[in-house]
Amino acid sequence: MQTINIGLFGFGTVGSGLAEALCSQHERILRRSGLSLKLTKIAARSLSSLPPQLAGVELVKDADALINDPSIHIFVELIGGIEPARTCILKAIAAGKHVVTANKALLSQHGKELFAAAAAKGVEVGFEGSVGGGIPLIKALKEGLAANKLLAVMGILNGTANYILTRMTEERLPFAEALREAQRLGFAEADPTYDVEGIDTAHKLAILMTIAYGMNISPQQIATEGISTIEPVDIEFAREFGCRIKLLAVSRDIGGAVEARVHPTMVPTAHLLASISGANNAVEFCGDLTGSIILSGAGAGRLPTGSAVAADVIDIARNIAAGAVGRVPALSYLPEQIVDRPIAPLSALSCPFYLRITALDKPGVLAKIAAILSGHGISIESVIQKGRRENEPVAVVILTHTAKEEAVAAALREIDSLDTVAAPTVRIRMLGEE
Amino acid sequence: MQTINIGLFGFGTVGSGLAEALCSQHERILRRSGLSLKLTKIAARSLSSLPPQLAGVELVKDADALINDPSIHIFVELIGGIEPARTCILKAIAAGKHVVTANKALLSQHGKELFAAAAAKGVEVGFEGSVGGGIPLIKALKEGLAANKLLAVMGILNGTANYILTRMTEERLPFAEALREAQRLGFAEADPTYDVEGIDTAHKLAILMTIAYGMNISPQQIATEGISTIEPVDIEFAREFGCRIKLLAVSRDIGGAVEARVHPTMVPTAHLLASISGANNAVEFCGDLTGSIILSGAGAGRLPTGSAVAADVIDIARNIAAGAVGRVPALSYLPEQIVDRPIAPLSALSCPFYLRITALDKPGVLAKIAAILSGHGISIESVIQKGRRENEPVAVVILTHTAKEEAVAAALREIDSLDTVAAPTVRIRMLGEE
Known part of the structure; x- marks a missing residue:
């Protein structure tokens, strides 16, 4: 039976959930993987002691105590935020440790740097916990x-x-x-x-x-x-x-x-x-x-996200045990296959729109609005007009057929400048069929 | 770049879907895994030729031509049914081939034998396509x-x-x-x-x-x-x-x-x-x-199920390439950890029930039914009675609170033997909160 040692940096909501998951499910994970996953050290600055269920785990003051411990295979970062998370992960990678994190802010903004460092060093980065909580x-x-x-x-x-x-x-x-x-x-x-x-x-x-x-x-x-x-x-x-x-x-x-x-x-x-x-x-x-x-x-929570982080730990532990590190590229595609692609500007979007126009209830208002929309090539799927109060603002709500974002924006500029329109139009995009 | 050779037994709906998936996505799979997955042979008795998109694939008459081909790494069984699927899979395992199948009838009834043979031989069995079509x-x-x-x-x-x-x-x-x-x-x-x-x-x-x-x-x-x-x-x-x-x-x-x-x-x-x-x-x-x-x-279909089978093939190919065969046990738990457990008899079930009683619309019928239910410890959550037609059968529909299956069965025996009940009661279990 092989033992894989885990060091945990951060003991907040998710960190404590992971610790509980790894300890309470130690036997179950062993029965599934044949591996003993051992949480050996937790780094948490503000903590003076760990709860009694974590009796075998050593509390240390900082991430360096994990990074410099050669017995630790997997470094789990669960402090969140950009720094010191980023620096600690880079140091852990440099020390040859595999990394698991749930840090979506960090990964989405500095992922390129972190994944490149991990690929160069030949270590894994797991991040199932960063999106969708417990959903794998x-x-x-x-x-x-x-x-x-x-x-x-x-x-x-x-x-x-x-x-x-x-x-x-x-x-x-x-x-x-x-x-x-x-x-x-x-x-x-x-x-x-x-x-x-x-x-x-x-x-x-x-x-x-x-x-x-x-x-x-x-x-x-x-x-x-x-x-x-x-x-x-x-x-x-x-x-x-x-x-x-x-x-x-x-x-x-x-x-x-x-x-x-x-x-x-x-x-x-x-x-x-x-x-x-x-x-x-x-x-x-x-x-x-x-x-x-x-x-x-x-989508969040102590144990659901703890479950996702634990799944990454198990995954990497299996790879360590099987000598199969790097079996699946961290980002699904091989690093050299990840390319830049243009992002379509929002102005190019086409979808149906919900428009809530605040109009004075005067004769001809709807006709004017409809004419403007039609002038921009926008066709109307349905209209609801409620609460008739003459000369007072009422909501005229329009659902359009699929229309261009740009055309809707232009039409709304015209509509909102009408004398009979009393407030900026609220516009919500609708999930289309495309 | 390593090439993994695949032999496919069966070219029906899912088989042709898999062949299309592997051929059309060859480049994409390569960009993700660094592996060239090559469908080299298809065994299909009733076929005289393969479609032109499968130009490079050899059509053979029977599974033995796949099983006896030492260049084939993964044997995919997609003919369905018990025999000859079972025998062919066992022969493929004996020949040291990894197996992928979507055959739920076979796995649910002969899985023990097949998984034991695979574990003994140290080969993998993938079966993502057997449940839930394209859902991983x-x-x-x-x-x-x-x-x-x-x-x-x-x-x-x-x-x-x-x-x-x-x-x-x-x-x-x-x-x-x-x-x-x-x-x-x-x-x-x-x-x-x-x-x-x-x-x-x-x-x-x-x-x-x-x-x-x-x-x-x-x-x-x-x-x-x-x-x-x-x-x-x-x-x-x-x-x-x-x-x-x-x-x-x-x-x-x-x-x-x-x-x-x-x-x-x-x-x-x-x-x-x-x-x-x-x-x-x-x-x-x-x-x-x-x-x-x-x-x-x-939950089914040519390409969705083809996708699931292809995912298994990719998974096993990654293990072959990484020297990590057996990385995850076929049945999640290690073979020796899979145990017999008692199945709770249906009679022990507790859940809310829907009961549709066909009763003659006479005074006192509902009172009698309610008394019988109550006598069996079953409490009523709501009742709907529709279409009053005196002395003719009408539906008396009852939703119970959580009740014991056994008690409901006993109560229905009594209810259905009432003079005023004209047909066997329809009983549908309800998804409870437990």
């Missing part, structure tokens, strides 16, 4: 769909935003109230910007896109809009149109270029992604052979 | 959830049955008509018994259970009921109770024993499995760390 979606994409060309990858990748939208939908709460509730329950940070403005989702999409399409991409290249501007009235209209509003990450291989965007999206309720509720995550992979494959589950 | 669920279970104790595995594993139920639900068709439609569209065989009576689902559940719980199980141990007795009226009432009827495979680790059953099930629409429509499949894995993980997609 990176393994599914890298290995399960290895024979497929990926045509599209989309999903609900942020549990906080999905929780807020779910509460807004089910309880008809305004955004601010749903956010406060999420914060009270520990689903949202004190500063929720990363989650609600789509930044975290863009980080995760960048990671998935690199694997799916074999391409370099940084989160800055992803057009990103959050959910803080969504109002209960939009959720209500979405319902009337048979849709739910979700913060969706969307990417498509459209030939020369690749689409990459994160924004609130009207998802028809017949689509499985519309049914993903609460803090859950889901991802849809469209392979040219498989068609649509959807994976869903808890 | 076996890899997810074996590797993605490797750190989890599996608490439950359930799912919609037969696309034909799900297609029929979907059409019955959406178009209010009777079973026979939905079946005829499925046959016309090629979703159902001329003899649909395996699909509609739950046999195919039980085969697949047996395979999943072996991997999930590390246990021996044969399909004969799984209590199996099909969907041919479901009537449109039940689907209608299910809708009123906020449910959809699905043919569900259900297993749970309940401590000493394991539940294993296949039957029509009322699934609350809030549960994602209720939203799986058409010929799609979905599986839910409940891990002790991850919680519920659901994977869904096309």
Whole structure:
């Protein structure tokens, strides 16, 4: 029986979940792999002692105590953030250690550097925990769909935003109230910007896109809009149109270029992604052979993410034991096959749009709006106009057929400058059929 | 660049899908794995020539021509059925070839023999294509959830049955008509018994259970009921109770024993499995760390299943190239860790029940029925009684709280012997919260 030693840097939510997973499941992992995975050291600056279940584990002060320990095979980074995580991972790689991390911010922004260092040193980097919590979606994409060309990858990748939208939908709460509730329950940070403005989702999409399409991409290249501007009235209209509003990450291989965007999206309720509720995550992979494959589950949390990190540790341990390090390239494609590809600008997008126009209820307003849309080649699928109050602003809600983003933007500039339009038009993209 | 040679036995739907996948994606697989996967020979008795896209592939008459070819590394069996598939796989293993198959009937009934032979010879057996078509669920279970104790595995594993139920639900068709439609569209065989009576689902559940719980199980141990007795009226009432009827495979680790059953099930629409429509499949894995993980997609078909078989071929090819054969045990647990476990008898089951009683509309009938149920310790969650026609049979539909299968059976014996009950009661189990 071979023993693989693990050093853990960071003992927060996920770190403590991993420690619990490795210790409580030691026997089960042994029965599956024939390997004894031993968590030998945990580096956590702010901790003075470890909980009694981790009796055999040594608490050390800093990552160097793990990196400089030649008995440690796998270095697990779970402190999050860019620094000192980046430097410590690079040092661990230089010391010949395999690395497991769940750090999506780091990987999406400095992945190229880290993966290059790991490839040069011949060590593995596992990052299943960085996207989708406990859902084994990176393994599914890298290995399960290895024979497929990926045509599209989309999903609900942020549990906080999905929780807020779910509460807004089910309880008809305004955004601010749903956010406060999420914060009270520990689903949202004190500063929720990363989650609600789509930044975290863009980080995760960048990671998935690199694997799916074999391409370099940084989160800055992803057009990103959050959910803080969504109002209960939009959720209500979405319902009337048979849709739910979700913060969706969307990417498509459209030939020369690749689409990459994160924004609130009207998802028809017949689509499985519309049914993903609460803090859950889901991802849809469209392979040219498989068609649509959807994976869903808890998108965060101590034990689910701990499970994903542990799966990486087991995977790498199997490779160490079998002498098969590098068996599957970290990013699915061989390093030299990962290329730059143009990102399609958002202005080139075509999809159906939801438009909520705040118009004064005067005769001829709808005719004017319709004429402007038609002048930009945008055709109308349906219109809802509610609450007739003469000379007061009412919502005129329009669902368009598939239209060009650019044309919609131009039409809205005209519409919003009409005397009879009282506020900027709210525009939400809809998940189309393409 | 290393070349791995593949011999394919069977050129039906999935066989031709695999051949297309391996040939059309040769370049992509090379960019991912650094390996050239070469389909060198296809054995297909009834074929006189191969399509032009397979120009480089040799057509041979029988499996022996593959088995006796020392240049072939991986033997892919896609003829289906028990014999000659079983004998050919055993011969291929004896000849030291790795095996990939999608043959759920064979694996669920003769898996023990085949996996033992493969373990003794030190060759791999891949079978991702045997359950869930293109969904990479076996890899997810074996590797993605490797750190989890599996608490439950359930799912919609037969696309034909799900297609029929979907059409019955959406178009209010009777079973026979939905079946005829499925046959016309090629979703159902001329003899649909395996699909509609739950046999195919039980085969697949047996395979999943072996991997999930590390246990021996044969399909004969799984209590199996099909969907041919479901009537449109039940689907209608299910809708009123906020449910959809699905043919569900259900297993749970309940401590000493394991539940294993296949039957029509009322699934609350809030549960994602209720939203799986058409010929799609979905599986839910409940891990002790991850919680519920659901994977869904096309459950059958030429290219989706071809994708799953190709993923196995790629996986084994990587192991051959890395000298890491046996890196992950075929059944997730090490062979010596796979044990016999008792299967909980269906009579020990507790769940909520849907009961459709055909009663004459006479005063006091409902009171009598309620008294019998109560006498067996069964409490009622809700009742629907429709279409009052005095002295004629009407449907009295009852949803129970969680009740014992045995108690329900005993109560129904009493209820069905009442003078005022005109036909055997229809009883459908409901997906409970446990």
